[in-house]
Amino acid sequence: MIGDEPLPDVADLPAPAALGPEAQAASAQGMAALLATIDALPLRCRQAFILHKFDGLPQAEVAARMGISRKMVEQHIQRAMLACRQCREALEHGRTSGAAAAGASSPQKASKPLTPPTPPAASPPDHPA
Secondary structure, three states: OEOOEOOOOHHHOOOOOOOOHHHHHHHHHHHHHHHHHHHOOOHHHHHHHHHHHHOOOOHHHHHHHHOOOHHHHHHHHHHHHHHHHHHHHHHHOOOOOHHHHHHHHOOOOOOOOOOOOOOOOOOOOOOOO
C-alpha cells in the first residue's frame, strides 16, 4: 500500500518498450521480487519505508505520523533498504527470490499484505418486530 492507495498488481505494470520479451519477463520478475521483499518486512518497518520512499515524506514527518522517533524511522528505512539491496543482489546472481534472500540474514515476521484488510460488513441494527 502506498499511503492510502493500494500497490498496483505487478502483472499490470508495463515493462519498458525497448525491452524484448525475455528482458520484460526478467523485469517483471524483479519487480515482483522487490514487492515481495517489501511485503515481507515487519509492519512498522514497511510503513516507514513506504511513507518515506514511495510517498516522499521526510523522515521527520514519517516519525510524527507514526508516533516514533526519527532515529527509529531511520533504522526502519535502513532495514528495508538492506532487504531490497539483498533482493537485487540475489536477482543479479540468480539466487533465490527477494523475500527469501531478505530473510536469509535476519529473521522476518510473517508476511503481511500491502493492501489493508477489507472491513467486515456492517450488520443491520436489531429492530423489534
